[in-house]
Every structure is written in C-alpha cells, then in structure tokens.
Amino acid sequence: MSKILVFGHQNPDTDATASSYAWAHLEREAFGRDAEAVLLGEPNEETAFALAHFGLEAPRLVTSAKAEGVSQVILTDHNEFQQSIEDIRDLDVLAVVDHHRVANFETANPLYMRLEPVGSASSIVYRAYKETGTPIPQAIAGLLLSGLVSDTLLLKSPTTHDSDHAVASELASLAGVDLEEYGLALLKAGTNLASKSADELIDIDAKTFALNGHDVRVAQVNTVDIAEVLDRQEEIEAAISAAIVENGYSDFVLMITDIVNSNSEILALGSNIDKVEAAFNFKLENNHAFLPGAVSRKKQVVPQLTESFEN
Amino acid sequence: MSKILVFGHQNPDTDATASSYAWAHLEREAFGRDAEAVLLGEPNEETAFALAHFGLEAPRLVTSAKAEGVSQVILTDHNEFQQSIEDIRDLDVLAVVDHHRVANFETANPLYMRLEPVGSASSIVYRAYKETGTPIPQAIAGLLLSGLVSDTLLLKSPTTHDSDHAVASELASLAGVDLEEYGLALLKAGTNLASKSADELIDIDAKTFALNGHDVRVAQVNTVDIAEVLDRQEEIEAAISAAIVENGYSDFVLMITDIVNSNSEILALGSNIDKVEAAFNFKLENNHAFLPGAVSRKKQVVPQLTESFEN
Numbered sequence: 001m002s003k004i005l006v007f008g009h010q011n012p013d014t015d016a017t018a019s020s021y022a023w024a025h026l027e028r029e030a031f032g033r034d035a036e037a038v039l040l041g042e043p044n045e046e047t048a049f050a051l052a053h054f055g056l057e058a059p060r061l062v063t064s065a066k067a068e069g070v071s072q073v074i075l076t077d078h079n080e081f082q083q084s085i086e087d088i089r090d091l092d093v094l095a096v097v098d099h100h101r102v103a104n105f106e107t108a109n110p111l112y113m114r115l116e117p118v119g120s121a122s123s124i125v126y127r128a129y130k131e132t133g134t135p136i137p138q139a140i141a142g143l144l145l146s147g148l149v150s151d152t153l154l155l156k157s158p159t160t161h162d163s164d165h166a167v168a169s170e171l172a173s174l175a176g177v178d179l180e181e182y183g184l185a186l187l188k189a190g191t192n193l194a195s196k197s198a199d200e201l202i203d204i205d206a207k208t209f210a211l212n213g214h215d216v217r218v219a220q221v222n223t224v225d226i227a228e229v230l231d232r233q234e235e236i237e238a239a240i241s242a243a244i245v246e247n248g249y250s251d252f253v254l255m256i257t258d259i260v261n262s263n264s265e266i267l268a269l270g271s272n273i274d275k276v277e278a279a280f281n282f283k284l285e286n287n288h289a290f291l292p293g294a295v296s297r298k299k300q301v302v303p304q305l306t307e308s309f310e311n
Numbered sequence: 312m313s314k315i316l317v318f319g320h321q322n323p324d325t326d327a328t329a330s331s332y333a334w335a336h337l338e339r340e341a342f343g344r345d346a347e348a349v350l351l352g353e354p355n356e357e358t359a360f361a362l363a364h365f366g367l368e369a370p371r372l373v374t375s376a377k378a379e380g381v382s383q384v385i386l387t388d389h390n391e392f393q394q395s396i397e398d399i400r401d402l403d404v405l406a407v408v409d410h411h412r413v414a415n416f417e418t419a420n421p422l423y424m425r426l427e428p429v430g431s432a433s434s435i436v437y438r439a440y441k442e443t444g445t446p447i448p449q450a451i452a453g454l455l456l457s458g459l460v461s462d463t464l465l466l467k468s469p470t471t472h473d474s475d476h477a478v479a480s481e482l483a484s485l486a487g488v489d490l491e492e493y494g495l496a497l498l499k500a501g502t503n504l505a506s507k508s509a510d511e512l513i514d515i516d517a518k519t520f521a522l523n524g525h526d527v528r529v530a531q532v533n534t535v536d537i538a539e540v541l542d543r544q545e546e547i548e549a550a551i552s553a554a555i556v557e558n559g560y561s562d563f564v565l566m567i568t569d570i571v572n573s574n575s576e577i578l579a580l581g582s583n584i585d586k587v588e589a590a591f592n593f594k595l596e597n598n599h600a601f602l603p604g605a606v607s608r609k610k611q612v613v614p615q616l617t618e619s620f621e622n
C-alpha cells in the first residue's frame with residue numbers, strides 16, 4: 001500500500017501541527033493505512049513547547065510530495081491550495097479535516113471531507129477518535145488540547161464553539177494536565193517576541209486580504225504585555241513601512257493581542273487610515289489605539305475592515 | 312429563527328431528492344432548525360414512484376432563495392455552483408452533504424461539510440440519523456433506500472461502497488420492504504422511455520465534459536430491454552445530430568443501460584469516433600456496440616474517454 005502524507009498549512013501553527021500529527025496516527029490505528037504526518041515549515045515556539053511538553057518529536061519537513069514518491073495526501077486545518085504543499089495540484093487529495101471556509105480547492109474524484117465550524121481542527125480530530133473507538137495516547141491528547149487552546153486563546157476567542165468547552169476539558173483530563181495552568185503556559189510560550197527582529201515579528205502570523213481593490217495586510221502577535229511591544233514601536237513601524245513599499249500593501253494593520261486580558265492594541269499605517277478608524281469607531285493616536293475584547297482576526301477585525309473598505 | 316432551504320442539484324434525481332428531504336427532517340428533529348426541503352426541478356418518474364410508494368408529497372419547486380426571503384441554504388448531493396440554485400453565489404451555505412468531487416465551490420465563512428466517497432448522499436444522511444440518535448420515520452427510510460438503490464443500480468454499480476450494503480439492508484428493514492423486489496420495481500419505474508420523445512430521452516440524464524478541447528456529451532438512459540431502445544435508433548440519432556449541431560458538441564455518447572443484467576449498449580455519433588472506439592477497445596457497427604458490465608458513467612465511461620481523448 002502506498003504511503004499517504006498528512007499535513008497542515010504552510011507556516012504551521014499549533015493546530016495545524018496537532019491535527020495532522022493526530023490524524024495520521026488515527027489513520028494508522030483505526031484504518032490500517034500507511035499515513036505519515038509531515039510539516040510544511042518549522043514549528044513555531046508555541047508548537048515546539050507543546051511537542052516538548054508531551055515528549056513528542058516534531059514531524060519532518062517536506063516541500064514536495066512528488067519528491068517523496070507520494071501521490072496521495074490528507075490536508076488538515078486548511079483547504080485553500082495556496083496555503084498547501086507546493087505540488088498540491090498534481091496530487092490526489094484523499095481527505096480534508098478542517099474548520100475554515102472553503103475556497104481555491106478542487107478535486108478530480110470524490111473524497112472524505114469533514115469540515116465543522118468549530119474552534120480548531122484538533123476538536124474535529126478528537127471527535128473522530130471517539131467515533132471510531134480508537135484509544136487516544138496521553139501525548140496525542142495533550143497535543144490536540146494544545147491545538148484547541150492555541151486557536152481559541154484558551155476558549156476566549158469568539159471562534160470558540162459551544163462544544164469546544166467539553167472537548168478541552170476531556171482532552172486535559174486525558175493528557176493529565178490542568179486546562180487553565182497548562183493552557184496559559186502554552187500561550188505564553190508563543191509570546192517570546194523579544195527574541196525576534198521587527199521584520200520577523202510582523203510576519204509571525206500575517207495574511208493579506210483583498211478589500212475593495214486594496215491589498216490590506218493584517219498581522220497578529222500574542223503577548224502578555226502590550227506595553228512591552230509598544231516600546232519597540234519605532235522599529236516595528238519601520239518594518240511595516242518597508243513591507244508596505246516592498247509588497248504594495250495599501251495598509252498594514254497589526255493586532256497586538258493581550259492573551260491574559262483578551263484585548264488588542266491596533267497599530268496601523270497606510271493610505272486608508274480613515275477607513276481603519278471607521279471600521280472600529282476609534283481614533284488612532286500616534287498610529288495606535290485600544291480595541292477592548294478583540295482577540296480574533298477572523299471574527300473581530302477582518303469583517304469590520306471589509307465592510308468599512310466597501311463604503 | 313430564519314428559514315433554511317435544503318435542496319439537491321438541478322434536474323433532481325432520486326438521491327438528490329431523498330437526501331435533501333431527509334436532511335431537512337433531521338435538521339428539524341435533531342437540531343431544532345426551521346429547515347424546509349425544496350426541489351430545483353420536477354421529480355423524474357423514478358423519484359415520483361418512490362414518493363408515492365411511501366406516501367410522501369413532493370417538495371415544492373423553487374428557483375431562487377432570495378425570492379423566498381431566504382439567505383441560508385444547505386446543499387445535498389452536489390456542491391458545484393453551476394449545478395445549484397441560480398442565486399447560490401449570493402447565499403450563505405450552512406452545510407453540504409455530498410458524495411461527489413469538489414469543484415466550483417467556495418464560501419465566505421466556515422461551514423459544516425460532510426463528504427464521503429460512498430454510493431449515495433442518502434447513505435451519509437442515514438449515518439447522520441444514527442449518530443444523532445434521531446428516530447427515522449418509515450417513509451423517510453424508504454426514500455433514503457430509494458436514493459441509494461437509484462444511484463448504485465441496486466448496489467451493482469462500481470460506485471457502491473463496502474458500507475452501502477449494510478446501509479441498504481438496514482434501510483429496507485426500517486422501510487418494511489424487500490430490498491431486491493422494491494429496488495427492481497423502483498429502477499423499472501425510471502425506465503419508461505416509451506412515453507418520451509427522442510429529444511427528451513437523450514436529455515434525461517446528460518452531462519457535458521471538456522476533453523482535451525472537445526465538448527463531449529455523455530448521456531445515460533436506464534432500461535430493462537436494450538433492443539426496445541435500439542428499435543428507435545433512427546429517431547434517436549436524428550435527435551443526437553440536432554443536439555450536436557445546436558450545442559457544438561464534438562461527440563455524443565449515449566449509454567443505454569440494462570439495469571437487470573448490468574450491461575450497456577453504447578450509441579455514439581460525432582467527429583472522434585476513433586477515440587470513442589479506442590476508449591473501450593471495441594468497434595461500433597451501425598454506430599453502436601456492446602459494453603459488458605458497464606453501468607457507471609462516472610467510473611466506467613468518462614475516465615476511459617478522458618484518457619483516449621488525451622492521446
């Protein structure tokens with residue numbers, strides 16, 4: 001039987017890594033398939049913390065399935081081809097396990113596709129373990145918990161689904177950790193911004209959105225101390241200005257998210273600052289402003305920008 | 312709560328109708344949602360037989376969701392937008408339950424999407440009843456059985472999944488019918504070709520495929536007597552020739568499928584008959600030839616034509 005590669009999106013985050021690692025295990029255990037989890041990029045510091053905490057090796061990196069002699073793949077935590085492996089269009093996608101919108105995705109053949117509008121792909125993988133009656137090793141439970149905690153900022157993001165609370169509680173129990181204590185330690189592991197250059201910082205988790213003809217870059221960093229990030233404002237603004245010029249963004253919106261208190265500071269530069277201000281009904285002072293209660297780019301920032309740019 | 316419309320593809324067949332009818336019922340019963348099944352076209356004779364057999368009313372026809380004041384929809388047995396309701400691009404797709412490839416489909420938001428590579432969408436809907444512990448009314452079990460029997464030609468098509476045999480047996484038991492006896496009666500109800508003009512006959516179930524720059528039309532009709540259809544060969548060829556001229560098809564391939572013995576006669580006209588003959592390694596005599604064991608356009612005809620047209 002030919003090998004199947006299982007992977008999350010490029011620039012993998014903890015949920016992409018956890019969901020692919022566990023789904024490959026489930027494929028082997030429940031269905032007897034020769035499935036291997038791989039990564040499309042180096043794990044970030046938060047993901048490295050989770051892997052180390054539960055004594056797991058990071059999956060190896062691959063950039064092409066064909067180069068591995070593999071033609072069958074399973075995608076987790078993404079479906080859009082531009083977020084996937086470079087030769088995705090030449091491969092046979094057997095399955096997708098994801099919690100995002102569907103776009104830029106197509107197949108030649110019927111497939112197994114399981115998307116649910118929940119807080120993490122890891123939540124869905126956990127449900128599949130239960131449905132198939134497959135025992136879930138302690139370390140994998142810990143990794144899946146990490147994926148859910150990471151994507152929902154410890155269940156505080158509005159992307160959290162009602163069902164995710166029970167999933168988190170069950171996974172914490174299986175993993176033998178305290179949900180709040182471990183969850184906060186995990187999130188803090190991803191907030192080590194001091195070690196990063198300003199160029200790196202504004203690219204840790206950044207996506208470009210086409211809003212009414214403008215390419216708007218929206219980046220997010222997690223921290224336990226917003227003031228500490230703003231201390232580097234001059235350096236960060238220089239990096240943002242350079243990125244705007246280099247990539248032709250109309251605007252760059254950086255969310256500096258306080259993971260402890262669940263708020264964000266917005267730092268924005270660009271040609272349409274009036275539209276950014278209108279989106280959030282605030283005034284920037286010295287290029288930044290506070291956005292209380294905002295932690296989700298997907299639900300609390302991008303839709304508001306989209307609407308404002310259309311007016 | 313706003314209403315949700317649930318529907319299968321245009322030119323609805325029995326699986327499209329059954330899966331949407333039952334999924335709307337499941338949404339109401341299991342999730343308390345205000346879901347209504349509707350049809351995008353008149354039910355065919357086979358579907359009408361199934362509805363009547365189990366004492367169910369055909370869902371009403373709609374052509375636009377917006378015209379109904381509805382913005383939220385659920386798709387069954389299809390996902391490609393060109394097969395869906397006319398205003399699909401303006402709607403919020405809440406869920407998809409399907410067993411086809413994915414193409415020409417995208418959403419703005421995360422959704423529930425459940426695709427399995429099995430014989431019918433009805434098989435998946437039945438599984439969802441079981442998983443949610445929702446009692447399945449006898450008539451709906453009968454309708455779902457009809458969807459599965461129709462799409463798999465009574466479990467004989469190579470599109471039949473291993474798991475479909477148990478599904479058929481359980482549904483027959485719940486519906487209170489004998490699988491073989493009812494299944495054959497259902498399929499025969501769809502073979503009443505005598506009542507149809509040749510123009511109607513070649514359009515009952517026809518799809519166009521772009522094969523290496525050629526628009527190839529592949530149609531299929533079910534019968535219990537291939538000879539009876541060939542008796543109308545002259546009239547059918549006239550209809551095919553007219554369709555070729557009117558629509559610019561390079562070739563027209565008609566599968567006349569014997570549902571009792573699971574074979575097909577291929578009747579083909581067009582500019583690339585050498586490629587059609589090479590695809591199936593046969594010679595047409597008087598424009599037709601026998602293709603033993605072939606019943607599935609998706610698995611036994613289109614891939615072979617695709618490969619032949621590429622050489």
